[in-house]
Amino acid sequence: MSDKLFETLKKWGINNYKIIDKEAVKEITLGASILATGGGGDPEIGLLWAYKVLDEGKTIVMIDPMDIPDDILVASPATLGAPVVLTEKPPSHEVLSNAISNLERYIGKNLQATIPIECGGVNSTLAYAAAGEFGVPVIDVDGMNRAFPELQMTSWVTFGVNASPTVSCDDRGNVTVIDTKDDNRMAENIARRVAMAYGGISWIATYPMTGKQVKEASILNSQSIAWELGKAVYRARAKHLDPVEEMLKSLKATRNVIGIKVFKGKIVDISREFGGESSKGFSLGKVKMEGLEDYKGRIAEIDFQNEWLILKIDGTTRCLPPDLIAIVDPETGEPIRTDIMKYGYRGTIILIPAHERMRSPKGIELFGPKYFGYKSDYVPVEELNREV
């Protein structure tokens, strides 16, 4: 372990921490990809980056949010832009540290830990890779416990913590400081256009906040939730258990929520609404699945706006945002993503109640059905699926 990291933990009086090795990175990545509800991008990049940091002999450590001092400064390293560009153009090894050090310069204080912005294949693991490179710990929290397409869609904003100042960098060393004070949608607008100018993808350091704000406004222990979920799937694979059952058990154990298995089928139609990217800033579309086995003869329709958003089965609404829709391969538990799904994919649909901090009135306003352009009021997934 690096001396700096060790000294930090000692200074904060933290004896309980988790060492994140390759096995852990793999498990967290899978768990986070499932919670990413079809979005979050190709997890391979974040995973391999964290592997490389570990291969260089650096240490990644995760700590509990309740153990951190109130006055420390933390922020979220993340990527924002088009997943397809990310897949073709992985980052420079310096780009995240460039974003972080420029944020430090703008604020005039050093960053003392990282916080993942969301549960997504890429953005979860990035916080770990950056923490390893900087010799700081990762805090066991995030801002969504799922993935959402826009910068401002976090529990942090619902509690009055702002994305600004955000620093956005590219591989060439270009740096943009975005400071929109408390206008978080404006921060998203600018960040999105900066990413375009960079060539489709940007690397950001965002949501600088204090330890106290982390405790008050984050989804607490969300990394552990993803980690346990990933472990459950790997365990199921090794022991030839049903991965879906193991996922549901894991969510019950970590969050005390009942995940609901509502459908098993295969994709028989995908309609992508072209141009949604420019008019609404989303990839829009609808997927139709036909039931298999116990669900034979039934039809599931899922709307997506980058992530899975709304589920109807035989015409009845069964899930609305911010509650989670995960579609996973029935045999392997591997999540199916909106950017790579195809005709013929087989999947089991699981619905998971969103974290309570995402379900506040402010949260429903920021990322409920109406924000995404639907007329319906938000109804919790438990109520929509009473009979199951």
Next chain:
Amino acid sequence: MVKNVRIGFDVGGTFTDGVMLRGKDVLAKAKALTSEDVTSGIIHALDILLNSHKAEVAEIALVSLGTTHTTNAIIERRNLNNVGIFRLGAPATTAIPPLTGWPDDLKMAIGGEENIFIIRGGKEYDGRDIAPLDESAIKEACKKIKGKVNSIAITGVFSPIIPDQEERTAEIIRQELGNNIPITLSNHIASISLLERENSTILNASVITVMRKAIDALKTAVKERGINAPLFIVQNDGTIMSADYAVNYPIFTVASGPAASVRGAVYLSGIDNGVIVDIGGTSTDVAFIVNGFPRESSVTVTIGGVKTNIRCPDLMSIALGGGTIVKTRSQDVIGLGPESVGYNLVKLAKSFGGPIITTHDVAVAKGLVNQKLDVFESDFAPCIENVKKLDKKIIDAAYEAIKKRLEVAVDQMKTVAGDIKAIFLGGGALVVPREGLEGISEVILPPHFEVCGAIGTTIAEIGAYAEGVADLEIEDRNEAINKVIEKAKDEAQKAGAIRHSVEILDIEEIPFAYMPGKREKVRVRVKGKIFE
């Protein structure tokens, strides 16, 4: 003399099948044991065919094969090239260098990490340079690898759309290291997704010599037997490419066996859409045919522990074959496989006087297997009295279990509502139930079903594809698509097709998510004829 005879081979795990055809007439069939070096097994099968004297060597117009040479070399880490690895993309991409995530033994087998160079260069999706190509760094790298590597892999960011920098890099390397060193460019191998394309490109570079040697050996063998005909290799999508083209793209042959089976099934049955059930000794592959070609898998294909994005058929393999062991306790069936007696069927199965109940014995008892296939040496049940002694309850239960397993696999692969036609083929085709299968409207057992893959290799259609990015705010959609179509036709021509015979198989448009603007990726797949 009219040249109208075609010879095809399909190399499987246990057997190498061969066929000789004139038009649709099968003149001769052969089954030889697959040899460790693969090539001598093919030559053995070739000799069986020629010794049948059903055609003159001068009549042979084409020799074609589906082969496991490259797959075996990669999986066994044998005879691989030392690869010089160039990535064009710095200052981007350095967070994840080439070979990250590869198994250590495979890394070592291709010369390790010393031959990796991340060069300044690469493109943005809109055509801008990430950085101008650093030509002096390429020359510097060549000095370091001279004499240490015997194959080169070059991967540039966004090269599938703008290949110029990869081509320029190859030019410089040839100047420095000579014209003989084989060079693989990633834009010829796979599409967008840098790390997986780079993996595919490096793997391709690592089996160049294996493929060259195999093709040289076969060419020599063919020539020594007086055959004057071109050699073709089946690609993963079921089309074929000329051997001279294939020597540079061995990675396109990793799934050539299953792909050939699908093509053979289409050819023999005349059915363009349906499921193919290819039953071997140990396992059954279920594939789906769409317009005569195997449906493509859209998930990452892992070869030898390395993630790639090469295009392969969407297959579901289940542990059910002609030699699958039926497990019993007293009068109950408690399991079906996954173990198989494999080619020891003739020693171990009840029908052959052995101690083990297999799926073959269940089929014999049920009257499903009732003919001797001429490619097999032994009769189907020399000890039929052993089978007659088997408990009827066990036979019925096993029959139901086999049927259920097959039905579930077919149902999982189907993408259309309603019942569909199924084509059964492979050496174990007779072993599985053919009546009353749920979800299947009709089972077709085409003639020569036991050598279907070998026949599939002889169907002379060249396949190729190309892709590009269209910006629909400034370009006309049709024009943009036409540009990609022309590029695909160029590729087909290079692989041996007659240009004016090239037709479009499919056009795919994928919008870029998370981006304002109207950009999309266009991919076009084409096929063309070799003969007029």
